[in-house]
Amino acid sequence: MTLDKTFDxxxxxxxxxxxxxxxxxxxxxxxxxxxxxxxxxxxxxxxGSLHMGHxxxxxxxxxxxxxxxxxxxxxxxxxxxxxxxxxxQMVVERQLDSEGLHRRDLGRxxxxxxVWQWKAESGGTIVNQLKKLGATPDWERERFTMDEGLSKAVxxxxxxxxxxxxxxxxxxxxxxxxxxxxxxxxLEVEQKEQKGKMWHIRYPVEGAEAEYITVATTRPETMLGDxxxxxxxxxxRYTHMxxxxxxxPITGRIIPIVADExxxxxxxxxxxxxxxxxxxxxxxxxxxxxxxxxxVFDTQARIVKDNGSIPDAYHGLDRFKAREMILRELEELDAxxxxxxxxxxxxxxxxxxxxxxxxxxxxxxVDAKTMAGPAIEAVEQGKTRFIPKNWENTYFEWMRNIQPWxxxxxxxxGHQIPAWYDEDGTVYVAxxxxxxxxxxxxxxxxxxxxxxxxxxFSSALWPFSTLGWPDTxxxxxxxxxxxxxxxxxxxxxxxxxxxxxxRMMMMGIHFMGDVPFKDVYIHALVRDSKGQKMSKSKGNVMxxxxxxxxxxxxxxxxxxxxxxxxxxxxxxAEERVDGYKKFATKLWNASRYCEMNxxxxxxxxxxxxxxxxxxxxxxxxxxxxKGAIEKAVEEYKFNEAANAIYQFVWGTFCDWYxxxxxxxxxxxxxxxxxTAEIRATTGWALEQIYVLLNPFMPFITEELSxxxxxxxxxxLMQGAWPQYSEKLSNKDAxxxxxxxxxxxxxxxxxxxxxxxxxxxxxxxxxxxxxxxTRESFADYEEIIxxxxxxxxxxxTDMAPKGAIQTIVDEATLILPIADIIDLDAERERxxxxxxxxxxxINKINQQLGNQAFVANAPEEILEEKKTLLIEAETARxxxxxxxxxLEAA
RNA sequence: GGGCGGUUAGCUCAGUGGUAGAGCACUUGCUCGACACGCAAGGGGUCGCAGGUUCAAUCCCCGCACCGCCCACCA
Numbered sequence: 001m002t003l004d005k006t007f008d009x010x011x012x013x014x015x016x017x018x019x020x021x022x023x024x025x026x027x028x029x030x031x032x033x034x035x036x037x038x039x040x041x042x043x044x045x046x047x048g049s050l051h052m053g054h055x056x057x058x059x060x061x062x063x064x065x066x067x068x069x070x071x072x073x074x075x076x077x078x079x080x081x082x083x084x085x086x087x088x089q090m091v092v093e094r095q096l097d098s099e100g101l102h103r104r105d106l107g108r109x110x111x112x113x114x115v116w117q118w119k120a121e122s123g124g125t126i127v128n129q130l131k132k133l134g135a136t137p138d139w140e141r142e143r144f145t146m147d148e149g150l151s152k153a154v155x156x157x158x159x160x161x162x163x164x165x166x167x168x169x170x171x172x173x174x175x176x177x178x179x180x181x182x183x184x185x186x187l188e189v190e191q192k193e194q195k196g197k198m199w200h201i202r203y204p205v206e207g208a209e210a211e212y213i214t215v216a217t218t219r220p221e222t223m224l225g226d227x228x229x230x231x232x233x234x235x236x237r238y239t240h241m242x243x244x245x246x247x248x249p250i251t252g253r254i255i256p257i258v259a260d261e262x263x264x265x266x267x268x269x270x271x272x273x274x275x276x277x278x279x280x281x282x283x284x285x286x287x288x289x290x291x292x293x294x295x296v297f298d299t300q301a302r303i304v305k306d307n308g309s310i311p312d313a314y315h316g317l318d319r320f321k322a323r324e325m326i327l328r329e330l331e332e333l334d335a336x337x338x339x340x341x342x343x344x345x346x347x348x349x350x351x352x353x354x355x356x357x358x359x360x361x362x363x364x365x366v367d368a369k370t371m372a373g374p375a376i377e378a379v380e381q382g383k384t385r386f387i388p389k390n391w392e393n394t395y396f397e398w399m400r401n402i403q404p405w406x407x408x409x410x411x412x413x414g415h416q417i418p419a420w421y422d423e424d425g426t427v428y429v430a431x432x433x434x435x436x437x438x439x440x441x442x443x444x445x446x447x448x449x450x451x452x453x454x455x456x457f458s459s460a461l462w463p464f465s466t467l468g469w470p471d472t473x474x475x476x477x478x479x480x481x482x483x484x485x486x487x488x489x490x491x492x493x494x495x496x497x498x499x500x501x502x503r504m505m506m507m508g509i510h511f512m513g514d515v516p517f518k519d520v521y522i523h524a525l526v527r528d529s530k531g532q533k534m535s536k537s538k539g540n541v542m543x544x545x546x547x548x549x550x551x552x553x554x555x556x557x558x559x560x561x562x563x564x565x566x567x568x569x570x571x572x573a574e575e576r577v578d579g580y581k582k583f584a585t586k587l588w589n590a591s592r593y594c595e596m597n598x599x600x601x602x603x604x605x606x607x608x609x610x611x612x613x614x615x616x617x618x619x620x621x622x623x624x625x626k627g628a629i630e631k632a633v634e635e636y637k638f639n640e641a642a643n644a645i646y647q648f649v650w651g652t653f654c655d656w657y658x659x660x661x662x663x664x665x666x667x668x669x670x671x672x673x674x675t676a677e678i679r680a681t682t683g684w685a686l687e688q689i690y691v692l693l694n695p696f697m698p699f700i701t702e703e704l705s706x707x708x709x710x711x712x713x714x715x716l717m718q719g720a721w722p723q724y725s726e727k728l729s730n731k732d733a734x735x736x737x738x739x740x741x742x743x744x745x746x747x748x749x750x751x752x753x754x755x756x757x758x759x760x761x762x763x764x765x766x767x768x769x770x771x772x773t774r775e776s777f778a779d780y781e782e783i784i785x786x787x788x789x790x791x792x793x794x795x796t797d798m799a800p801k802g803a804i805q806t807i808v809d810e811a812t813l814i815l816p817i818a819d820i821i822d823l824d825a826e827r828e829r830x831x832x833x834x835x836x837x838x839x840x841i842n843k844i845n846q847q848l849g850n851q852a853f854v855a856n857a858p859e860e861i862l863e864e865k866k867t868l869l870i871e872a873e874t875a876r877x878x879x880x881x882x883x884x885x886l887e888a889a
Numbered sequence: 890g891g892g893c894g895g896u897u898a899g900c901u902c903a904g905u906g907g908u909a910g911a912g913c914a915c916u917u918g919c920u921c922g923a924c925a926c927g928c929a930a931g932g933g934g935u936c937g938c939a940g941g942u943u944c945a946a947u948c949c950c951c952g953c954a955c956c957g958c959c960c961a962c963c964a
Contacts, residue, residue, distance in 0.1 A: 007926085191961090198964075216964040230964095268964040281962095344963055390893070394959075397892070401960090494959085525958090562912090563902075573901055575913055582926040593923030639903070643911075658923085666922085745930095752918075752930040840908080847907085852944035861907055861945095868908075 003595055003707055007588035009552025009581075012703040017131055020702070025069075025717060026136040028076035030479050037073035038487035039065055040463050040517065041137055042500070043145065045084035046119060047091050050129035052526040052572065053493055055544035056560045060523060060638060061491045062135045063561065066695035067633050068488075069136075070721035076484050078466050079130075079137035081123065083146040085455040086180060086351045089413040092118050108412050115413050119144075129545060134553050134698045143466045145458040146415070153465035154415045154458050155431050157511060162419075162429040166367045167407070169419075169427060173283045174406050176359030178301035178319075179352035182410035183363050185454060186403060187498055189356050191345040200269065200338035201330055203229060203246040206254055213238070213246055213257065214337055216268035218344055219278075220330070221323040223248065224303065224310050225296040226255055228274040230285055233259035235270050249335045250326065251309040258289045277360045293360055299410075301357045319357070364408040364417060364451070368506070372399045375505035384505065384515045387636050391494060391522045398498050405503075407454045414452030421447055460503035463487055463516035487517040494522045521636050526560075526570045547577055554697035555581035561696055562642035583646060584700050587693070590654050591686060591704050597665050599682035601709045607684060607728055612674050615681040616733040618657040621648065622688055623729045626722065629692055645693050653685060656741060683708075691722055753829045823886065830883040837876040844869045 020026070028036075039061050044054060061077060069075040092115045093103055103111045127142070143150060161167040174183040199220050202212040213229055226248055231238035242259045262285050263272050276286025277293040286293055298304050303322050305315040314322055330336040347356040376399050378384050379392055386392045408417060419429045420436040422444040430436040436446055458465070464485055468477030486508070492501060501520055508516030547556045558580040563570045594600065607619040625648035632641035661678045664670050690705040844865055847853050854862065 003923095006924090200964090218964075264964080270964090272964045281964095342963085394893075397960075571901060573913085576901070578926080579912060582924095585926045586924065589924035589927085591923080596923065643903080647911090654924090655928090659928095662923095748929060749931090755918095843908090847945080850944060853907095854944080856944045857907075864907085 003588070003592045003704075005592075007585045007700070009554065009584070009699065010549075013132070013134075013548075013553055013699045016699050016702045017134065020136070021131075021139065026077075026138050027140055028138045028484070029074050030476070030483055032074050034072055034074040036483045036488075037065070037068035037075045038484040038517075039075070039077045039489055039491065040466070040487050041077060041079045042490075042492050042496070043080045043082040043143075043459065043462065044126045045087050046081040046123045046126070046144070047084055047087045048126050050126055050133070050544050052542055052544055054126075054130075055133060055556060056523060056526050056564065056570065057491055057493065058130055058133055058135045059557045059560050060521070060564065061137075062133075062557075062698075063633065063638065063641075063695045064489060064491070065136060066698065067721070070691070070695070070717075070719070072719045072721070074483075076141075077135075077137035078141060078143070078484075079127075079135075079139060080143035080145070080462075080466060081126065082455060082459055083144065083414065085409060085411055085414040085452065086182070086184075088115060088119075089411050090180075090351065092413070103412065111412055132545065132548055132553060134557065136698075141466070145455070145462075149468060149471070150458060150461070150465045151415055152471075153461050153469055154453065155418045156470050157461060157507065158418055158453070158457075159429055159431050161366065161510075166370060167429075168365055168367065169362060170365050170404070171360065171362045173277070173280055173358045173360055174363055175347065175349075176299070176301075176357045176361070177349040177352050177354065178297075178299065178357055179349065179354040180411065181299045183359070183361065183406050183408060184349060184351075184356070185406050185456075188350045189347045190350050192348050193343055193345045196342055196344040196346070198268075198340040198342045199327065199330075199336060200340070201249070201273075202335050202337050203248060203273075205241065205257075206245040206247050208244075213241060213271050214269040215271050215273040216340075217273055218342070219275075219323070220326045221303075221319055222275040222278045222296065223273060223326065224251060224314070224322075225275045225277050225294040226253075226273045227276055227286065227291040227294055228255050228258045228289060229271055230258050230260040230263045230274050231271045232261060232263045232265045235263070235265040237265075237270060249333050250311065250329055253309045256289075258285075258291075260285050260288065278358050280358055283358070283360075295360050297357060297359065299359075363406050364419075364453075365404040366407055366457075368402045368405045371506040371510060372402045372502075374509045375399060375502065378505065378509060378515045384517060385519055387519055387521045391497065391520070394494070395497060395502065399502060402502075405454075407457050408449075408451040409454055410450070411452050414455065415458060417449040417451050417453060419449040421449065456499050456503055459500055460507040461511075463490075463504055463508055464512050469511070481512075485512055485516070486514050489519040489521055490517040491521045491523065493525060495525070497522070519636075523564055524570045526572055542572060542574070547574070551577045551581040552584060552699070554584050554700050557698075558583065558642060558646075558696055561638045562646070564638045583650065584697060586650055586654060587689070587697075587700065588704070590649075590658065591708055593658065594682055594686050595708065597662075597679070597682075599665075599679045599686065601683040601687040602680050605680045605684050607681065608725070610677060610681060612677050612681075613733050613736055614657060614660050615677055616730050617737040618653065618681065618685055619728050620730040620734050621652050621657075622685055623724045624734075625652075626688075626692055626724065627729075633695075642696060645689075645696065649689055649693070653689065656737075657685070658682070688722055691720060694720075750829075754825055827883065827886055830879050830886065834876055834879045834883065837872050837879065840872045841869065841876065844872070 041061060042057065044050075048054070065075050065077040089103075092111075095118070096103060096106070096114070106114065123144075127139075130137075158167060175186065175189050176182075177184050196218055198216050198218055200214055200216045201220065201223070202214045205211040205213060213231075215229060217223070229246055231242065233239070233242070238257070239259075241257045244257050245254045246257060247253075248255055257271075258274070262281060263270065274282045274285050274291065275294075276282045276291055277295045278297070283293075285291070296304055296310065297319065301319045303310060303314045303317045303319070314325065317325065327336065348354065349356050376396060379386070379395060386395065418431060418436075419427050420433060420440070421427055422440050426440070427449075428436040428439045428446070430439060433446065433448070437444065440446055461469075464481065467480045467484055468474065469481060471477050472481065490501065490504075504516045508514065544556060555577050559572070559577045560570070562580065563572065563576065610616045610619065625644055628644035629641045632638065632644060661682065665675055665678060687705065687709050690701040690709070694701040848865060848869065
């Protein structure tokens with residue numbers, strides 16, 4: 001088969017993915033004896049579409065999976081999607097809204113039908129996008145957090161934790177989202193700083209004419225629910241008032257002045273209004289002083305109607321409207337003392353974008369504090385390690401200060417809580433209604449808890465629920481759990497360490513008795529080229545699918561890989577993607593060259609006994625590159641892996657090896673044995689490149705290996721990763737070629753400096769400065785002869801007068817081209833070289849003259865310096881001599 | 890307020906206790922049978938600022954400045 005003239009990613013990508021998937025190469029093989037390698041895919045939201053963060057996350061996982069699979073591991077990359085409670089409900093509600101409907105019009109059952117219908121129609125989007133990226137999870141095992149098995153796991157976990165007292169029901173303040181009319185967890189609240197106002201309001205003291213106490217607040221509307229004013233017990237301004245009452249303006253309720261250390265004399269007036277039902281701190285104060293908790297809002301954050309003391313005019317009023325009205329009224333009452341402009345942070349719901357209201361309700365909680373203990377210990381003991389390590393601090397910090405986790409949501413889409421209430425309100429938690437009925441007695445009339453669980457509750461079980469837990473009676477499931485739990489690595493962004501990683505740790509340890517994964521690789525956030533977070537509102541979103549369309553999936557993957565340095569955000573510039581597209585093209589064309597020159601992989605070729613130095617060298621360089629890639633991947637240094645393969649393919653293989661050998665292949669009458677060896681070695685090296693590059697650029701390498709290699713399309717198979725014998729790494733050949741490369745570079749440099757006309761042939765004589773160098777020259781000269789054509793060099797045995805001399809390492813090159821060069825330019829060149837050498841010499845002499853340095857520096861550093869000095873001095877002498885000769889002429 | 894990270898070439902970023910690197914951009918010259926998505930040769934840096942440790946600091950320690958992020962609080 002012949003390769004097309006240009007490389008077009010679009011033509012090959014779909015074709016390859018489909019074929020590979022069908023071949024079953026992505027599938028885990030639980031029955032095999034191969035050691036497992038497990039990666040749990042963070043399940044993307046079923047509503048989602050692929051964004052740059054996914055692209056990075058999935059690329060890294062895919063590299064790890066492919067790499068380990070090729071290394072003979074039984075790789076399981078477990079895919080799936082998350083039902084994403086609020087997000088999904090939101091999408092479907094919006095859809096209903098466009099039809100003029102509300103979910104309550106449909107009722108719970110019909111609404112859920114609609115969501116499932118939506119999921120069936122649109123839920124596959126992200127899966128298809130992952131395929132475009134080239135991700136190779138085991139699609140046969142794809143799971144959904146709401147499917148039957150996972151729901152069963154959720155129920156079992158809930159019931160068991162409840163039995164153990166780790167899940168309980170409690171009435172306390174929660175973060176209430178008035179838009180979705182549900183509680184949300186602390187983590188779903190975003191603080192946003194903005195301009196605000198502080199209002200100072202005076203409350204008249206009961207029974208004392210003209211005596212007031214002034215409080216300051218950013219939320220005057222909550223005064224409808226005030227049940228006290230607190231002052232610091234030692235604040236002399238107020239000690240005499242403690243125990244007295246104030247009359248709350250507008251409502252006229254009488255509330256006490258209490259002493260509480262929460263009140264800070266330094267802040268505001270030193271007196272603070274206490275609204276236990278609408279402020280987290282006030283709630284604590286309220287509990288300490290047994291204050292009543294008066295709720296003034298309904299679930300949509302409108303003023304309630306049934307609170308005895310609130311004037312009718314406020315009933316049903318939106319919280320911000322109520323604020324305006326309160327302020328107006330206070331002003332009329334002459335109670336508003338001061339309005340201050342301030343900056344303050346307000347809590348917003350991360351999904352709804354509306355201001356969160358602290359709200360007093362009954363909710364279900366997980367005793368996270370207790371469950372965090374073993375999870376902290378596991379990381380302390382190194383059972384799970386974070387990479388980079390500094391994220392462990394973040395994890396510890398949060399886990400040690402963890403708050404009860406509110407897990408109930410007043411939504412419909414999600415796992416409905418397995419709790420039933422009888423007519424007295426007694427709760428029965430059970431795996432099903434029959435069980436609950438048994439507990440409650442057959443007469444009891446049970447109704448099920450309406451609420452569903454936080455989405456993250458089911459995600460927390462992902463590492464074992466996806467494997468089939470709790471059905472351990474099933475043999476296949478037992479085998480899978482034994483083999484694939486705990487997983488090897490979790491790859492994720494730091495933004496969900498708390499949401500997800502921490503909770504998987506807690507649940508995994510509790511239910512499986514072991515951590516869910518050994519490594520947690522935390523990758524950077526992808527930002528735009530200016531370092532800003534990508535967001536739709538800023539309009540700086542880069543769409544991975546567009547980039548794939550434009551540059552190919554391989555180029556995008558490689559870019560993300562090359563930029564995934566640990567501990568740093570990725571500022572992604574489109575030019576980088578373009579650059580790596582060029583890399584793919586380069587490889588494509590190198591393959592074309594090889595094909596045209598009949599350098600194709602040959603069966604039975606062994607790189608062990610090569611004769612021709614460049615061949616020995618390229619094999620050696622390849623072995624070194626492989627080692628560098630392996631080390632980098634195993635240390636999760638993906639940028640280093642990408643650079644190693646890039647450098648090898650372009651900088652070593654194409655730029656030097658192919659160029660060195662090219663003249664020989666195209667020369668008539670060249671030594672047949674040598675050219676045959678070159679052809680075979682080139683073909684072999686090319687095939688190795690496809691293999692080594694495959695985890696990073698799967699599409700192009702699969703296409704090329706299919707086109708070029710005999711054993712087509714084997715790259716994905718277990719055991720495809722090469723194993724080389726150690727002796728293939730040949731230092732001798734490497735140093736010879738390094739020298740030769742230096743010589744060639746020098747010749748090119750002189751040629752450019754001297755403005756040697758393009759067609760002019762220059763002659764070259766290599767003279768060794770030392771015996772060692774001279775001894776090796778037979779080999780060098782041979783090689784130089786071989787490559788003479790491309791550099792347009794003629795070899796000479798004698799240096800004519802007026803030749804240009806130049807130094808490379810220990811050898812002198814004599815370039816007898818004086819008749820065709822620019823003498824002034826040569827003088828300048830020599831002067832420049834000499835001056836630079838003198839700088840170096842001075843610097844080294846200075847160091848060597850320092851007695852402390854000589855006394856303390858390690859031996860090898862000293863030796864190095866001395867060698868450098870001798871080299872520089874020799875070179876300076878030679879250049880000076882050449883300059884003198886030139887001046888004389 | 891607590892914590893974390895960053896500051897290296899025009900840009901985006903690697904890196905190291907002992908000659909400072911890459912890609913892109915830039916300059917110059919090349920369409921010679923893989924590739925102009927290319928080849929070759931170049932220019933360009935007090936490694937944020939100030940101290941300290943060391944024979945030696947871009948790297949380790951301390952402080953400062955600026956930038957970014959996370960957490961908490963905000964009467």
